[in-house]
Amino acid sequence: MIHFKKTVLLPLLLSGCATQALETAPASPDRPWQPNVAANGELVPGKPGSHALAVPAGYTLPSNSQIHVRPPAPELATQAGHAYSLPELIDIAQSANPETRRAWNLARDAALAVGITKSAYLPRLTATVVGGYNHSRNDGANPSVSNVGIAENAINSGLSGLNSALGGVRNSRSGAGEIQTLGMEWLLFDFGKREAVIAATKQAQIATNVLFTAAHQKIIYGVTTAYYTHAAAQSRVVLLCKARDNARFVEAAAVAKLHQGQGTIVDVTQARQATAQTELRLVQAEGDEQNTALELLNAIGISPNTKLETLDISGRPLGLDDIRLTDAFVQQAVSRRPDVLAAYANAKAAKSRVRAAKSEFLPKIFITGNVAYTTGRLALSSVPGVGSEAPPTLNLSSNAFSSLILGGITVPIFDGGTRAALLKQAQDQSDSADTTLQQTVDSSVKQIVVAENALRTSLRAYTASAKLETAAMTSFEASSAAYRSGVGSMTQTSIAQNAYLDATLAHSDAYYAALIAAAGLAFGTGSLNQNEGSSIPSAM
Structure with missing residues (x-):
């Protein structure tokens, strides 16, 4: 009864432990x-x-x-006060950005995968050592006989009395032993499966290496756009500071005319309103400048606590030649884009996997063998091997040395359609990889054409905004002079002032938009590198 209770309670206790989590x-x-x-x-x-x-x-x-939190980047802290150019920051990003290290690790893992698949050509050697101790004891039993006729009861009574007098028949036995084995398995021929698997792995490695280059190009593009965006924000702050000074100058003129009895309080109020509007826009621009600085640090991959000064790139001449991409250039650009090259390698890898799946229908030739040495007296007929590749060991009740080598051929006959299903999967995946490659090519052409249109539009906008800025500046200077001379109105001056500010900001934004569009075209054509990230192509 006690044994029954223990048997019932133990599973209940164990089940209670699981729910305690x-x-x-x-x-x-x-x-x-x-x-x-x-x-x-x-x-x-x-x-x-x-x-x-x-x-x-x-x-x-x-x-x-x-x-x-990471401290400021040491490579920048040692050069405090230095204004960094775009190539300098790109160089720092390529070593500091976590994306490059992740892409590098993936490329190394892909190379190791090739080595792992190549090891399939080598034999497999497994060493196994099994040892143990065995002890058995017999506490005795009541001897009896049967089928002896009328004397059976008398004989059994005598044997029982003798067994009780002698305390029963007892014996014990113990022993120790071990076995040492060295096993070998070697696949000699498999009709090209290993070769196909290695080919697929090599193509996957090529794709990974291409994506490593793509990671660097992406970082270069990210730093480039963040650099130009931050420069545009800095330029807006500078221009709005000048606009604020102009607004204060106009406001001072309106106050002076009011004191001279030539102006009105309405003129002064309009001038103060214009000054306040400019100051508000300046505050917003300063906030944008700080945000773009953080975005630049994030694109580089360094601590946001790093203090960074960038080189002033305003006023650089832009190549304003009309850009027209030829079909030959588009073809060359598409064929060197990392995403296209990676998709091409993946398509070839998928075809190799189809060949590997087809080889599963063919025989395989192998050899196997082992060398074993046993010693001891465990009185066991067999002991299971340790590990999935270890053969069973037999008869640990003697001292013996044995060796065995076998050769064979395996022919798959029936597996319930598993191989056929796997082959169909590989073929479907190959078809999907080919489709993905074509889609990637089409998408790349679209991105290149869109980037070309964006750059051409940006350059035209830059040219048009320059004319607008010149006209707006002339209008503002003329209306301001007319107002000071007493022949103009504050309303006209305020309108001209706001128009001049908007035109100046538009011209500045168009300048940096053209630089960003040029970087986008270089990135889209797969030609973006550390030294050409800021260039405007003059002809293609």
């Missing part, structure tokens, strides 16, 4: 989770104990002191 989950859907927090603020497994760190009330998690 619910104590570490949130208690209810409408209450905050109470984590188990170490003294340093780190979240640790388990339910909170009596000595756990108290957490803030509500849904605020504790601060982990083991997580640190």
Whole structure:
């Protein structure tokens, strides 16, 4: 009865242990989770104990002191006050940005995958050592005989009395032993499966290496656009500072005329309104400048706490020649884009996987063997091997040395359609890879044409905004002079002032938009590099 209770209670206790893990989950859907927090603020497994760190009330998690914000980039801290050019920041990004290291690790993993698949041509050697100790004991038994006729009861009674007098028949036996084996398996011929697998892995490695280059191009493009965007924000701040000074000059003129009895309070109010509007736009522009600086640091991949000064690139001449991409140039550009090259390699890898799937229908030739040495007296007929590739060991009850080598051929006959399904999957994947390649090519052509249109539009906008800025400046200077001479109105001066400010900002924005569009075209054609990220192509 006691044994029955133990047998029933033990599974119940074990099942209760599994559900105890619910104590570490949130208690209810409408209450905050109470984590188990170490003294340093780190979240640790388990339910909170009596000595756990108290957490803030509500849904605020504790601060982990083991997580640190990166300090300013040391490569920039050593050159405080230096204005960095775009190529300098790109060089820093290529070594500091985490994306390059991740892409590099993926490329290394792909190279190792090729080495792993090549190892399929080599034999597999497995060494196994099995040892143990065996002990058995017999506490005795009541001897008896049967089928002896009328004397059976008398004989059994005599044997039972003798067994009781002698205390029963007892014996014990023990022994130890071990076996040492060295096994070998070698696939000699498989009708090209290993070759196809290696070819697919090599193509996958090419795709990974191409994507490593793509990661660098992406970083160059990201730093380039962030650099020009930040430069545009800085230029807007400078221009708005000048506009604020102009607005204050006009406001001072309106106040002076009012004191001279030539102006009105309405003129002064309009002038002050124009000054306030310009100051508001300046505050907003300064905030944008700070945000774009953070975006630049993030694109480089360094700490946001880094103080960075960039080189002033305003006023550089732009190549304003009309850009027309020829079909030959588009063909060359598409064929060198990283995404197209990676899609092409993936398509070839998929075809190799189809060949590997077809080889599963063919025989395989192999050899296998092992060398074993056994010693001891375990009184066992067999001991299972350790590991999926280890052969069973036999008869650990003697000292023996044995060796075995076998050769064979395996021919797949029936597997319920598994190989046919795998082949169909490989063929479908190959078809999808070919379709993806064609789609990638078409998308690349579209991106190149769109980038060309964007650059051509930006250059035309830059030219048009230059004319607009010149006309707006002339209008503002004329209306301002007329107002000071007493023949103009403050309304006309304010309108001209706002128009001149908008035209100046538009011209500046068009300048940096053309630089960003040029970088976009270079990125789209797969020709963006560290030294040409800021160039405007003059002809293609």
